[in-house]
Amino acid sequence: MNDNPTIEFALRMGDNCLILAQQVGAWCGHAPVVEEDIAFANVALDLIGQTKLWLGYAGELEGKGRSADDLAFLRDVRQFRNCLLVEQPNDEFAKALMRQFLFDAWHHPMLTALTKSSNARIAEIAEKSVKEVSYHLERSHDLITRLGDGSPESHAKMQEALNDLWRFTGELMTPDSVDEALAADGAAPELSDIQAEYTAYMRSALEEATLVAPEKVHMYQGGKTGVHTEKLGHLVAEMQWMQRAYPGLKW
Template sequence: MSTANIDPNKGDLFEFLCRMGDNTLVLGHRVSEWCGHAPVLEEDIALANTALDLIGQTTLWLDLAGKVEDAGRDADRLAFHRDVWDFRNLLLVEQPNGDFGQTIMRQFLFDAWHLSQLTALMESSDAQIAAIAEKSSKEVTYHLERATDTVIGLGDGTEESHRRMQNALDLLWPYVGEMFVADAVDEAMVAAGIAPNPASLRPAYDTLVNDVFTAATLTRPESDFGHRGGKSGKRHSEHLGHMLTQMQWLQRAYPDATW
């Protein structure tokens, strides 16, 4: 990663921090939807713990974003009082849970990128970002290990579990490419030595997922077409709006309520 000592535009840094926080917020809420509904008790507990980890990371990223913005918004206000077009999460994380296989495949595809991103951010020129990345990476290491084992177990399991995992991979793969496409915000972060060039993470990502797919007897889709627009806020799927309606309704109905 570049170590150039360049002060980034405050708006670009705010956008980048929102991207990190919105990814974990949206995926954390999605995973939490399994609480009380997972196939077995062990998975119910594991998914709930994963969701809690992600929401905890969200607080760190969005609190820092609020401080950078300096407009009186903390993590709660950024999470519960922004509209759908203000969110900067990847399209992948807002996709519905589907069946258990789809949820695990989404988790694996995200975790494989997330851990490499956090590992790079541990070398960030911004000490606060590096500290958040170091703390978060410990949790995400476990997330990736668990998702990897489950993808392999289900992919190389029964005929039905294999079919479901292949269907999940085919459905979600078109959302992977967005993670590795740079825009002006990414370029500003690279120039300041804050974050890696997204494209630089792709080779290691491909090696990891290809090894896992081989072990899981899954076939990686041939097309590398990637939907875009989520992290820039230019385009979200219809699913995010429905999710935010559920996630934000209490704060919207009772603004600034205290307990």
């Protein structure tokens, strides 16, 4: 871990965007309908843009001359700070949508709070990002409502996806020393405030979608400190293949 909690924080925000963008981008040309194919590609593009802002800031703070690209393509799995949720595999469309919704519903209040950060750079990145993410949330919320409250088959698939992914949501709202250090400075919100908002939002959204979040599940932790599920290794291997095969390659 970096001694500077702000670097860790920027890496976490940036890696969430990067890994989710890589996953979502993989649907390009494969989504079940063309509108959703285009929507996912646009979401991926926004997230890549946000990745550049966060990782660019992390690299500047670190002061070793590493660019956002260097951080994306030249770190190994254990150095990634994304949450476990975003690295869960695409498997099928229902899971990809549920993963997106569970993340967007956290990302939006988080960025909204960060627009008031005492750290001016964090505030401006959040201000830029939150507008894009409001469109992501609108879409994912709409889709999980329609599919959850849809046909018996679509309902069953969405419920199964929720059962599988819910255990990865706790990590986003469990503070550690990095979160506490930023919250103490007013640079980031208290995660308990985000959790309260998330819980209330989920209660109404899931009810409307006729879905039920599993109770008494063990909430998995680790992504924020670099302890990932095995899924991330495969993803990073694919994402970084070009740089590993041809080190230093440029477009």
